[in-house]
Amino acid sequence: MYKKDMYNRLLNWTYVAIMGLSLSSCDKDKVDVSIAAPLMEHELSNSRIVMFNQQYEQVVANGKMVTNIVRPYEGSEYFPDRGMYGGIWQAPVWEIPQELFEEGTIDFYMNKAIDNGDQNSLNFTVEEDNTVHLDHYIIPPLLDGSAEIVTTERSVASSSKPDHFKIRVLNLTRKVSNGNVIEDVSGPVTLAYADGSAVHKATTAIPVDNGGSEYIELPYGTYQFKLLTADGRQISGNNIENDNGDNLVISIDPATSRATTQTGAGSALLTYAPIKTYQPGGVYTLVVCPMQFGGTVQNGFVRIVDNIIPINSAYARVQAVNAHIGQLVSFYVNGEELQSNLAYNNYSAYKIVSTGDVKVEARAASGEIIASTTSHVDAGANVSAWLYTNTEGIAELKMVFNDLSGVAYRGINSDDAYYNKQTYDMPLAFRFLNLSADFEQVSFTMNDGKSLLTDNPFNLQYRGYTYAKDESAVYNLEPGKIPVKFPYVYFHFNSTTPFDLFVFRSNAGTIPGVWANDVPVFASSGFVDNAELYSQVGRTVPTYETGYYTLALIGRTGADVPAAEKAKVWKVKHNK
Structure with a gap:
């Protein structure tokens, strides 16, 4: 086994070599003593190490230093990004290069960037196995002061259906505290959708250390998966996977695991659960285990790509x-049924289609085609085919392309536009449509006519910059006209203040116009799909839930209009 004294000798030899180079140089011709970080390609083994903490950043493999011990954050051959393993917003998975194995074995010695003694070191051995793919999870020191290595098999074979993905749950939860300050979320866990409903019996009540649930297959798409304890409490996710994320979730409320953020806003009343796209052919593990949330160690979950x-x-x-x-109305896509007998004020599940020209038809009960449209659809597109009654009283279909990427653009000018966008993986994002022929033009506002663009205290911000907006997204929307320039309004997930959305009759010369008091306001609580997910475990119901939505003005106005057909703002949610 590789020992600590060899680690220290390597450290000393490296410093001596660099000091020698420095002393032999002169003012005119400086010697570059920085350690190179070549982007070398290595044949990878079937084994990976997975770590969610900064506990063991320096790595020695069979006596070879593979991280950059002298100049941290400058790349090394095996860690070209920053020269060390792990760290905040760094990839938690390291695929072990095949060449590091000697006679089928690697003796690892791992330590902190600055050696503070054996309390920060870890020794373990990885045996080569070419018949299976193995992950070696590092569980940080907890109550007994010692780290653990948990080895589990993973699958790399894609789903049996090419337009599906595979996912499983790996439960490595541990008790992290002897007191009551940090809530105990260890024990069996269940994979759930955003509304708290269980995904599948095979991913329900998964016990600790059982090697993981079986993989299940689901249609590809955008999901906000949650992990629940046996009594229904939500376990926090961690944004360590997202290297271009909102960088907001750095800590949690220890007593409830609800999110706190850099903004100092306190508890958001929401437990962090990132919204992610799961691609066709992908294989994923949601692993839950102890990890760092700012200064708190708690069980949290992260998505691992297998x-x-x-x-x-x-x-x-x-x-x-x-x-x-x-x-x-029954809907057909390229001649195949998408949804039969869909009633007014309802929407279907998604159907996966091949790219290219897509024809959507709406058919009456008699089979008559009452509306049709054809659009070119690219790979990865998310499209809603809206059937509405136009100003001529005729049924019409509009293809609306939804953006579930979480990418918001900011007004920053730079040479390569690197800082001109930011990805948010848990926003409240919604767009507006006017699909009521009784309203020639409408504008949408917050409480008391306040602008969603300029007076919105919940707007996403990052390093002092807010996201790009356009007035056409909220002002003077005409029936059937689909805003396409910056159509989304984005909210932080950390607000605890309720709000309402109002509809105004407006025109080009009057913004926002006259309040349409015949249209009920849309309360922020309307974004909460299942209040019992919170109330049944004694938690305050949040102001709103995050996700991607369309808010459409539909229906008619007038004293003789039936209640079910009266104008209202209708919510359609696009992630699950």
Whole structure:
């Protein structure tokens, strides 16, 4: 086994070599003593190390220093990004190069960047196995002061259906505290959708250290998966996977695991659960284990990619939305049924389609085609086919392309535009549509006519910059006209202040216009799909839940209009 004294000798030899180079140089011709970071390609083994903490940043493999011990944050051959393993917003997975094995074995010695003694060191051995793919999880020192290595097999084979993905749950939870300051979320866990409903019996009540649940197959798409304890409490995710994320979730409320952020806003009333796209052919593990949340160690979950995900060049997703009053409608995509007998004020699940020209038809109960449209759909597109009644009283289909990427653009000018966008993986994002022929133009505002663009205290911000907006997204929307320039309004997830959304009758000369008091306000609580997810475990119901939404003005106005057909703002949620 590799010992600490060899680590110290390596450290001393490296410093001596660099000092020698420095002393032999002169003022005119400086010697560059920085350690090179070549982007070398190595044949990878079937084994990986997974670590979610900064506990063991320096790595020695069979006596070879593979990290950059002298100049941290400058790349090394095996860690070209920063020269060390792990760290905040760094990839937690290290695929072990095949060449590091000697006679099928690697003796690892790992330590902190600055050696503070044996309390920060870890010794373990990895045996080569070419028949299976193995992950070696490092569990940090907890109550007994010692670290653990947990080895588990993973699958790299894609799902049996090419437009699906595979996912499993790996439960490595531990008790992290003897007191009551940090809530205990250890024990069996269940994979759930955003509304708290269980995904599958195979991923329900997964016990600790059982090697992981079986992989299940689901249609590719955008999901906000959650992990629940046996009594239904939510376990926090961690944004360590997202290297271009909102950088907001750095700590949690220890008593509830709800999110706290850099903004100092306190508890958000929401438990952090990132919204991610799961690609066709992808294989994923949601692992839950002890990890760092700022100064707190708590069990949290992270998505781990288990295979090399193929590029999606073949599939898109389409759903039907019925805002057409008066009849049941069946929807067809390229001649195949998407949804039968869809009632007004309802929408279908998504159907995966091949890329290219996509024809959507709306058919009455008699089979008559009452509306149709054709659009070119690229790979990865998310499309809603909205059926509504236009100003001529005729049923019409509009194809609306939704953006579920979480990418917001900022007003920063730079040479390469690197800082001109930011990815947020848990926003409240919504866009507006006017699909009521009774309103020639409408504008949408917050409470008391305040602008969603300039007076919104919940706008996403990052390092002092807010995201790009356009007035056409909220002002003077005409029936059937789809805003396309910066159409989304983005909110932080950390607000605890309720708000309402108002509709105004407006025109080019009057913004926001006259309040349409015949249209009920849309309360922020309308973004909460299942209040019992919180109340049944004694938690305050949040102001809103995050996700991607369309808010459409639908229906009619007038004293003789039936209650079910009266104008209202209708919510359609696009992630699950």
